[in-house]
Amino acid sequence: MAVITNEMDRSRCSVAGTLAVVGEKWSLLVLREAFLGVRRFADFQRNLEVSRAVLTDRLATFVEQGVLTRVPYHADGQRERHEYRLTTKGLDLYPTVVALMEWGDRYLGDGQGGPIALQHRDCGAPVRLALVCDDDHRLDGAYDVEATVRPRGTGRYRAIEKAPSSHTHR
Amino acid sequence: MAVITNEMDRSRCSVAGTLAVVGEKWSLLVLREAFLGVRRFADFQRNLEVSRAVLTDRLATFVEQGVLTRVPYHADGQRERHEYRLTTKGLDLYPTVVALMEWGDRYLGDGQGGPIALQHRDCGAPVRLALVCDDDHRLDGAYDVEATVRPRGTGRYRAIEKAPSSHTHR
């Protein structure tokens, strides 16, 4: 099983920490399948065509990290087996998977939208990710955002100095 | 340089395709730095502590994929060098990086919010990712979304059959 360490620089932001959990090969594809409803080892393996050894490792890592839980079940005329279900912590990775999907749909497909469409369960309208602020403005992208760094151990933020925030290289 | 192929299953959704571009080790951390304003080889290398060989490969892959452009510049008393700037295609990966950051802030940090805060440039309010639908509803998460598969080559969608969508395993 993959051991999650602090070796990556987490001091600047949490991206590296999250990648320590979901950044290995196949991890995010396993999650994609989980979000599509897949729960069983054999189904993950069939859909992804990943080697059993790696799948075993990725599932075990997710269980260890609290992203999936291992739940016993007993199917018709079969012995007891386990299935893997998303926890709340795992469900909260949904935006990450959607972000990857939206980018792929925009830049890698045929321009017709990707093979999977997401709809609001209540109203049926297409669903997308949006950058919003707490004053309820809808932002256009990275240029509308200013990043500030909070020094370790304090509750205060200061502006980034050496690294200009994204607007400076428009 | 990494060669991007179609070998990963793109038929089910675009996640695998996007991961073919940004899924290798260090790729998303290079992008994180780019979004913080880093442009030069030596700065990426210093901030990430990644080996030069890998950094060279990741930057070259991004340039080849149109995520970064290589722009010559001439600094004070230095010979001409190149810097790497985000293209529109690259800037559109911002939600992916923010999604990773938000999850890390929520589950890996001290609960005080992560080391980097994002604010709306216009109004200063905190910025976050949200799932929204075209009827302007704000969704809570994966359970509010229904995924439908569009068969290859058609413009129509049908409901997923074998793999139940996420609400079925609440």
Next chain:
DNA sequence: GGCTCTGAGTTCGTCAAGTGAACTCAGAGC
């Protein structure tokens, strides 16, 4: 003109991670 300094790589030996194929193991059914 020779020497050094620096940014931006490239090369290389070593080690970790992923791959496909073969092997294991436990229970259900015949």
Next chain:
DNA sequence: GCTCTGAGTTCACTTGACGAACTCAGAGCC
């Protein structure tokens, strides 16, 4: 007793990452 199946584990091989050393081009200094 024999076979079947899901879920792994083991193994030989290949690919990818690592750190250290080497290269290369131009600027500045003497």
